[in-house]
Each structure stands twice: as C-alpha cells, then as structure tokens.
Amino acid sequence: MAITISSPLVRSPDMAVLSKILNPDVSLAVWDRSRPHTLLDGMAGLCPAHLPQGRVLVWLPDAPSALSGILAETPIAATALGRALRDDILMLVRRFAVIADTDIVDIRLDRLRHDACWKFHRDQVRLRLLATYRGPATQIVPQVQAEEALRDQQLYHGPLEEFPDGAVALFKGTQAGPVGGVVHRSPPIAGTGTVRSLLCLNLPSDTSPRLWEP
Secondary structure (H helix, E strand, C coil): CCCEEECCEEEECCHHHHHHHHCCCCCEEEECCCCCHHHHHHHHCCCHHHCCCEEEEEEHHHHHHHHHHHHCCCCCCCCHHHHHHHHHHHHHHHHHHHHHCCCEEEEEEEEECCCCCCCCECCCCCEEEEEEEECCCCEECCHHHHHHHHHHHHHCCCCCEECCCCCEEEEECHHHCCCCCCCEECCCCCCCCCCEEEEEEECCCCCCCCECCC
C-alpha cells in the first residue's frame, strides 16, 4: 500500500510505515491500520475497574508471561478479549523491538481517568510507541503551530489531530536529535467520566522499573 509522506510525519494503512521512523527526516510514523473492532468494542464495553493496567521492563522472550501477569489481575485474563489484547500488545512489542533494535522493552498499560500529560510537550525519549485501546487518542499539533502550542498551552486554539481508532503511533523524542519531538498532548478528559486505556512502549531508561523476572 502507498505510504503518505508529509515530513516529518509519515502515515499509511501498511504496518511497514512504522519502520520509516528510522528515516532521519521523520519524527512521527502512524500506522492507520484497519480498526480492530472486536478488541476495541470489547474494551469499550468493560467496567472501567476491569481495564488492565501495569508496567514491566522485560526481555522479549519473557513478554508473553509478563503480560499474562498484568492481565491476571483482571476478570478478562482467561477470556477471548484478554487473549486478543495480549496478542495485540505482543505484536506491537515485537515490532517496536525490531525497529528500536532492542531486546528489552518497557511496557506500560495505563488506565486513565484524568488528563495525564495534558500539557503540549515533546517526549524526552529516543523512541516511543503509543496505541489507544479505549477512549480518545493522543492529540498532535501540526509542525507549523508547534511553538505556538508550547507557548500558549491551554490558551492554544489552533488545529489538532487525533489519531483514529486503532491507529499506532511511533514517535521520535528529543533524544533522537534535532528532528525529534512532535508536539502533542493527552486529550483532556478530566470531569467527563471518560476512561482511557493507553499502551506506551519505551526503551529502557532510568525511570523504568526493575527487570521483570519469571
């Protein structure tokens, strides 16, 4: 499938687009995959208290067991929905690891009732993958409005783009060099009753938990 390129953003319905983040001129790659209806509809129908959450720093071979441990804390662990979520996360972890050239991945699955990273910002990382399983997705600012959004914050009323349901975004952060750092924020949900489920994959860092052990 064709890959749309509008530097520093590339996006496509083809998963291969994620590897374009390795291009020095690209700071954000978005996989506009077909909406995984069964998974997203199942997550949307869950009681918020049953949404899994947890964080592990894990060697790739241990990722299936580590994720099973996170899901074991919820009633969906042994269900088709739980298996679908685990398999989807595993697929993304493995793809991220190949692109980032790492054998260890920091996996964080968040259950969010608040605005999380509500400020417009650039991530202080080299690479980060985001995928939203429930609720509104991350909002990005067009490059030409980036400095305006950083300056005005909540007073910014310029254009924003929210990733479509099921999309997967791979960011460069400021540690990737001068091209890194798409300005973005978490969508404002405080006080709305909305609960988000967000997957965040990172390289190991000083803020990572201890390495997971079976």
